[in-house]
Amino acid sequence: MQAHEILHPPPRRLPSLTEIAGSLLLYDTDGNLLRGDPKHERITSVEVPIIVRGEVVGLLKRPRPLHEIQKIKFSVWSTATETLVWGLLIALAFSLLSAYVVSKNLTRPLIHISTTLRNLASGHFDARVPVINNVAYQPICDDVNFLGRALEESKETRQRWISDISHELRTPVSILNAEIESAEAGIQGSSEDMLKSMREEVVQLNQLINDLKMLSHSDLGGLNFERSELKVDQFLALLADKIRNAASKRNLNFELSLAALPSNVTLFADENRLRQVFDNLLQNSLRYTDSGGMIRLTATIADNRLQILWEDSDPSVPDESLPMLFERLYRVEGSRSRATGGSGLGLSICKSIIDAEEGEITAAHSELGGLAIGIMLPLERV
Numbered sequence: 001m002q003a004h005e006i007l008h009p010p011p012r013r014l015p016s017l018t019e020i021a022g023s024l025l026l027y028d029t030d031g032n033l034l035r036g037d038p039k040h041e042r043i044t045s046v047e048v049p050i051i052v053r054g055e056v057v058g059l060l061k062r063p064r065p066l067h068e069i070q071k072i073k074f075s076v077w078s079t080a081t082e083t084l085v086w087g088l089l090i091a092l093a094f095s096l097l098s099a100y101v102v103s104k105n106l107t108r109p110l111i112h113i114s115t116t117l118r119n120l121a122s123g124h125f126d127a128r129v130p131v132i133n134n135v136a137y138q139p140i141c142d143d144v145n146f147l148g149r150a151l152e153e154s155k156e157t158r159q160r161w162i163s164d165i166s167h168e169l170r171t172p173v174s175i176l177n178a179e180i181e182s183a184e185a186g187i188q189g190s191s192e193d194m195l196k197s198m199r200e201e202v203v204q205l206n207q208l209i210n211d212l213k214m215l216s217h218s219d220l221g222g223l224n225f226e227r228s229e230l231k232v233d234q235f236l237a238l239l240a241d242k243i244r245n246a247a248s249k250r251n252l253n254f255e256l257s258l259a260a261l262p263s264n265v266t267l268f269a270d271e272n273r274l275r276q277v278f279d280n281l282l283q284n285s286l287r288y289t290d291s292g293g294m295i296r297l298t299a300t301i302a303d304n305r306l307q308i309l310w311e312d313s314d315p316s317v318p319d320e321s322l323p324m325l326f327e328r329l330y331r332v333e334g335s336r337s338r339a340t341g342g343s344g345l346g347l348s349i350c351k352s353i354i355d356a357e358e359g360e361i362t363a364a365h366s367e368l369g370g371l372a373i374g375i376m377l378p379l380e381r382v
Helices: 017-023 038-043 066-121 138-184 192-219 232-249 271-288 319-324 346-356
Strands: 025-027 033-035 044-052 055-063 228-231 253-257 265-269 294-302 305-313 360-365 369-378
Touching: 066 138, 138 192, 228 232, 228 271, 232 253, 232 265, 232 271, 232 294, 265 271, 271 305, 271 346, 271 369, 319 360, 346 360, 346 369
Parallel strands: 253 294
Antiparallel strands: 025 033, 025 055, 044 055, 228 265, 294 305, 305 369, 360 369
16 A cells, blocks of 8 residues: 555546537638637627738638636636626615714704703793704704793783782772771771772772683683573673663663564573673773763674674774783773773683683774773574
């Protein structure tokens, strides 16, 4: 047994003449294939002209050598692989860049919105989301800014509300305090006039407290309503007698217009609450209408709703005051004087009651020269 045998590679086989001849292609001078397999045309590389007597009579082509073909194949494969790798790297880089840009565009509005909401929650109600050129987030930004404006207005209203209440309470309390100190100091005795003055201030205070309590119940949805079917023409006719008597004492004329109101109109409402509305409107007109003026109450039907128009004569109110008449403690006179009486809550209470009855109440200038209060209530027909 031999210790080791040296293995040699198998001998390289050279192609035979027949195989070489079978792969040759013969062309004429016009390039037409005369002999050979056409499928070899795409792998030929060596061209040998056929010259007879100094003249080219044909062309002989032979295939590329095997090692050259393999080299070409390797080069093509390497190039394709390199191109693919670079393409993947470029696509990955572009994808990362696109993702970064998109994420920035998506997160930047969210950061602004989140920051604004935190500021609003901290009490900085003037915070707003800056203008963002993003259609998807624009409605949210608008809603957040609307919330900020609403909170800011609510804060201002609350501060004004507290200031007005303190002012309203200060005046009668100051008068009562002065009367008591005067009696204690012996400046004036406990006369009937002094007691009457003190009683009037106490009544005024009680009225203010009751009005504030009613409005607070209205805000909390705690107003009690006992609704029932109410004949509108009968209700207004009975109400007219009270209005006429009160108006005559202040040298005012009263006119009730029900000509356009059918007799079968019925409301489903709380009669006592509606009486309270008209009592407040009456007190408002009696307080501000010039002597010798007029109060007019008109009722009509339109769009399946009862429309009531309460009007009085001069003086009127400025245009800029009309939208604010239903605000609490608002008076047209800028001095906030109580000389004309009232707490400035009457029309606010009217609005609360009408809103609870699912109606509408508006203020405008009257044809009589004063103020016109329009009330619209949904109705039923018998």
